[in-house]
Amino acid sequence: MKLAFGSPALDAASRLMTPFMLMFGAYVVVHGHDSPGGGFQGGVIIAACIILVRLVRGRAGGWMLAPERALAFACAGLGIFIGVGLLGPIFGGNFLDYSALPLLLEAPKARAAGSMAIEIGVAVTVTGVLSLIFDALVEARDDG
Amino acid sequence: MFRLSLVPLVVLGALLMTAAGGLPPVGDPESPAATHVSPRYISRGPEETGATNLVTGVLADYRSYDTLGETAVICAAGLACWLILGARWREDGGAQ
Amino acid sequence: MIPTLDPLAVVFLTLMIICAISVLAVRDLLTSVTIFGTFSFFSATYFAILGAVDVAFTEAAVGAAITAVFFVTAIFRTDRGAD
Numbered sequence: 001m002k003l004a005f006g007s008p009a010l011d012a013a014s015r016l017m018t019p020f021m022l023m024f025g026a027y028v029v030v031h032g033h034d035s036p037g038g039g040f041q042g043g044v045i046i047a048a049c050i051i052l053v054r055l056v057r058g059r060a061g062g063w064m065l066a067p068e069r070a071l072a073f074a075c076a077g078l079g080i081f082i083g084v085g086l087l088g089p090i091f092g093g094n095f096l097d098y099s100a101l102p103l104l105l106e107a108p109k110a111r112a113a114g115s116m117a118i119e120i121g122v123a124v125t126v127t128g129v130l131s132l133i134f135d136a137l138v139e140a141r142d143d144g
Numbered sequence: 145m146f147r148l149s150l151v152p153l154v155v156l157g158a159l160l161m162t163a164a165g166g167l168p169p170v171g172d173p174e175s176p177a178a179t180h181v182s183p184r185y186i187s188r189g190p191e192e193t194g195a196t197n198l199v200t201g202v203l204a205d206y207r208s209y210d211t212l213g214e215t216a217v218i219c220a221a222g223l224a225c226w227l228i229l230g231a232r233w234r235e236d237g238g239a240q
Numbered sequence: 241m242i243p244t245l246d247p248l249a250v251v252f253l254t255l256m257i258i259c260a261i262s263v264l265a266v267r268d269l270l271t272s273v274t275i276f277g278t279f280s281f282f283s284a285t286y287f288a289i290l291g292a293v294d295v296a297f298t299e300a301a302v303g304a305a306i307t308a309v310f311f312v313t314a315i316f317r318t319d320r321g322a323d
Binding site for chain 1: 293294296297298301302305306309310313314317
């Protein structure tokens with residue numbers, strides 16, 4: 001099914017909104033330590049932006065996160081999370097203990113940096129999974 | 145059938161309304177949930193995790209095992225959707 | 241003991257109950273999904289009133305946007321009637 005609701009008005013509206021949605025999503029991920037937000041919410045906003053463009057312009061828009069690539073994104077996010085967690089034992093701390101990271105920072109700053117890396121991993125996973133589910137719903141064959 | 149379903153509805157509703165009277169008020173500092181580990185998080189959280197937003201501090205630092213499991217569950221859900229819903233169009237060589 | 245509630249919270253809880261009942265009562269599935277999105281927005285506002293801004297954020301993003309899109313897509317794949 002080529003789900004595309006392309007009309008000039010929708011096209012213009014989505015073109016206007018897309019950069020702001022992407023920027024807001026990135027802001028929510030990165031600034032989650034000091035304002036409401038975090039990896040999950042930011043990832044959902046970025047995925048909503050991708051789904052919006054996908055709805056308006058169809059597969060031809062060049063914005064489609066191919067399912068294999070979205071799956072790779074999802075697994076890469078989980079890999080970032082576990083990798084950052086495993087850096088703790090490597091440098092002589094506990095699993096997911098970011099204060100052991102060799103960042104030349106005092107403990108609270110190092111922990112904030114470690115949590116930031118983890119939030120980015122969560123955001124990548126959520127973006128990939130939501131885009132993947134949408135594609136799986138849309139692209140499933142009609143006969144079945 | 146509709147009238148029959150009203151009976152458990154009313155019984156369950158009355159039960160829940162009675163139970164709701166025993167709940168602590170919103171924001172009660174004496175409630176069981178707010179007396180165990182919360183005071184430690186609230187008093188030491190910002191200086192220990194470096195996060196002004198306490199929710200992110202707890203989710204990504206104190207409770208990062210929980211967040212790891214949550215991310216793994218989300219990843220597994222995406223995998224399951226891909227394997228079940230995308231089975232037919234993977235057969236003929238992808239969507240292109 | 242009757243717990244005291246913020247009058248604004250009472251308004252939004254009432255709206256949530258009305259939305260929840262009409263989601264089940266409406267026969268058209270697309271209307272049902274739209275009302276469900278409204279329910280999510282009211283519950284997000286209720287969470288914000290309670291002071292849980294992060295939960296309200298998540299509820300507004302996931303419940304109102306993503307879930308509605310997924311439901312509408314699923315309805316497009318199937319029949320629109322409830323019966």
